[in-house]
Amino acid sequence: MACFLIEGGRKLEGEVYCKGAKNAVLPILAACVLCPDVTLTNVPELSDVSRSFKILEFLGCEIERDKDRAHIKTDGIKNLALGSDLTSKMRSSVIFLGSLLGRFKMSQASYPGGCELGARPIDMHLDAFRRLGADVKDMHGSIRCVCKESNLKGSSITLSFPSVGATENIILASVLANGETEIINPAREPEIEDLVSFLNRAGADISIESGSIHIKGVRSLKKVSYSIMPDRIEAATYMAFAAANEGNVLIRNCCPNHFESVTASFREMGCNVEIYKNSVYIRAPQRLKAIRVSTMPYPGFPTDAQSLIMAALLRAEGTSVIVENIFDSRFKVSEEFIKLGASLDIVGRAAIIKGVDEIYSADVSARDLRGGAALVAACLCARGKSCISGISHIDRGYENMEGNLRSIGASIERISKEQDEKG
Numbered sequence: 039m040a041c042f043l044i045e046g047g048r049k050l051e052g053e054v055y056c057k058g059a060k061n062a063v064l065p066i067l068a069a070c071v072l073c074p075d076v077t078l079t080n081v082p083e084l085s086d087v088s089r090s091f092k093i094l095e096f097l098g099c100e101i102e103r104d105k106d107r108a109h110i111k112t113d114g115i116k117n118l119a120l121g122s123d124l125t126s127k128m129r130s131s132v133i134f135l136g137s138l139l140g141r142f143k144m145s146q147a148s149y150p151g152g153c154e155l156g157a158r159p160i161d162m163h164l165d166a167f168r169r170l171g172a173d174v175k176d177m178h179g180s181i182r183c184v185c186k187e188s189n190l191k192g193s194s195i196t197l198s199f200p201s202v203g204a205t206e207n208i209i210l211a212s213v214l215a216n217g218e219t220e221i222i223n224p225a226r227e228p229e230i231e232d233l234v235s236f237l238n239r240a241g242a243d244i245s246i247e248s249g250s251i252h253i254k255g256v257r258s259l260k261k262v263s264y265s266i267m268p269d270r271i272e273a274a275t276y277m278a279f280a281a282a283n284e285g286n287v288l289i290r291n292c293c294p295n296h297f298e299s300v301t302a303s304f305r306e307m308g309c310n311v312e313i314y315k316n317s318v319y320i321r322a323p324q325r326l327k328a329i330r331v332s333t334m335p336y337p338g339f340p341t342d343a344q345s346l347i348m349a350a351l352l353r354a355e356g357t358s359v360i361v362e363n364i365f366d367s368r369f370k371v372s373e374e375f376i377k378l379g380a381s382l383d384i385v386g387r388a389a390i391i392k393g394v395d396e397i398y399s400a401d402v403s404a405r406d407l408r409g410g411a412a413l414v415a416a417c418l419c420a421r422g423k424s425c426i427s428g429i430s431h432i433d434r435g436y437e438n439m440e441g442n443l444r445s446i447g448a449s450i451e452r453i454s455k456e457q458d459e460k461g
């Protein structure tokens with residue numbers, strides 16, 4: 039088991055380059071099942087992406103990968119049931135239920151894993167499959183969906199909350215259905231738009247309107263090439279690293295209009311943020327100002343950047359309040375921040391952070407992906423040497439984080455447990 043050794047206290051300066059978005063590539067890999075032949079570029083090297091390729095291979099797809107390019111042929115798909123060995127470590131394995139059901143009229147998958155952020159039910163996904171004409175059964179921990187007639191039938195589906203995963207699953211299940219499907223109150227995250235542009239390029243007929251998405255069923259999809267959008271949360275992460283460490287950093291290959299709520303928060307904290315077409319520049323002051331921020335569905339402040347902004351606020355001047363409105367339990371990292379000397383309290387859905395003058399090194403443990411990245415941000419500004427274990431969580435969503443950080447002046451090293459014991 040590897041960990042990060044970080045020596046805090048270095049200012050960050052230079053340029054980093056964002057990779058393809060994890061939360062866009064994962065549903066698009068599931069969507070490949072609907073197309074005969076797909077070439078993807080800007081595919082990030084992440085452990086969750088490797089898990090998705092393992093699922094595609096298990097289904098029977100032919101896959102060639104070369105750096106950030108992947109070629110997937112789906113003619114050979116013969117398996118339609120995913121066991122827990124393939125689903126238990128990744129939330130987005132659940133999205134294969136929709137694409138397999140859409141193309142093969144049946145699908146089966148064990149319950150999905152992923153970051154533990156409180157209860158993460160999939161009731162909206164399953165209710166929607168039923169509305170489209172599938173029989174959905176829980177077979178002792180495995181969900182089996184079977185189309186009751188020869189094809190699914192378009193329907194109007196209203197989501198009680200704009201769930202990202204449910205919106206994706208409905209789109210994937212209904213692309214080849216008979217008639218039109220309407221999703222009312224869908225998620226509007228940029229990753230949904232990326233999935234829709236990928237599918238439309240492959241011949242789907244999907245339109246996004248304000249407050250709804252309309253999917254007109256087509257007979258089949260065709261061969262397609264597509265480049266994955268840049269990762270807005272990776273960009274937000276490097277902004278947080280810079281903000282917490284008196285940074286002077288240019289973040290390239292990103293779409294700043296995908297994270298305006300994040301750039302607004304860093305400005306409010308006293309950072310100088312300059313927006314360009316495909317990059318964002320951030321220069322942070324010696325001490326940040328406290329702010330209040332609440333997570334909301336897009337275009338609100340993203341829950342995925344919540345623990346990162348918290349890390350930056352640990353040493354801010356004044357008291358900050360962060361309200362988490364998307365997940366029930368996304369403050370686990372606060373216990374690790376306290377080990378570093380932070381002063382914070384969790385009261386229901388709110389975290390109250392009293393900025394301290396200094397935080398100090400400690401041995402801490404990443405328990406989820408974004409919380410892990412937030413620990414990196416905090417340890418970079420902690421006095422002394424810290425060790426972060428559990429970094430496999432970080433590898434799920436960031437390609438070569440330590441290399442990028444070193445290139446902008448951080449002292450961070452990945453060591454294996456064995457090395458750790460020797461040294």
Ligand code: EPU
Pocket residue numbers: 060061064129130153157158159160161162163164199200201202203204225227341342364365366407408435
């Ligand atoms: N929810 C339900 N029932 C459902 C579906 C969702 O109650 O059937 C609830 C969830 O429990 C949660 C809320 O709705 O409280 C939002 O969940 P959503 O379905 O929108 O999230 P997701 O699809 O499980 C994706 C991202 C997450 C990101 C959220 C919110 C992927 C693979 N995951 O999760 O990303 O936090 O949307 O934006 O796209 C991450 O990258 O670190 C990450 C956790």
